[in-house]
Amino acid sequence: MKSERARLKKKAWAAFSRYIRVRDAGIDGRCECVTCGVSLPWKEMQAGHFIDSRCNAVLFHEPIVYAQCPSCNVWKKGNKVAYTLFMLKKHTKEEIEKFCNLKHKVLKLDIEDLEEILDMYTQKAEYIMQEKELT
Secondary structure, three states: OOOHHHHHHHHHHHHHHHHHHHHHOOOOOEEEOOOOOOEEEHHHOEEEEOOOOOOHHHHOOHHHEEEEOHHHHHHOOOOHHHHHHHHHHHOOHHHHHHHHHHHHOOOOOOHHHHHHHHHHHHHHHHHHHHHHOOO
């Protein structure tokens, strides 16, 4: 049986992923994959991480998560060469080095932290969806 913390982390991740995908969607409701350029409805995209790690310091870190198609995110394991080229256009080399070091950082998230993350990203996604008139 999953703990309350584990259930809450899963919900927080779902809210964060939804936020990333609506953030990256155009007003037509479509996202362009940051690594291959394919355009899909936001609901068919995934929130792909630049840094391979499921540690808490990386999991909910907005600047390293962008919309990716399932092919790049899952089957091509993040399509890292293309993702790196994308990141170099968006961020400085110094920022990217800091991002890469995040996977070594220990960040403990308690139930209150996860509730705050869940609430924040639910609200942010709802706001963007209203602004873009997405469904």
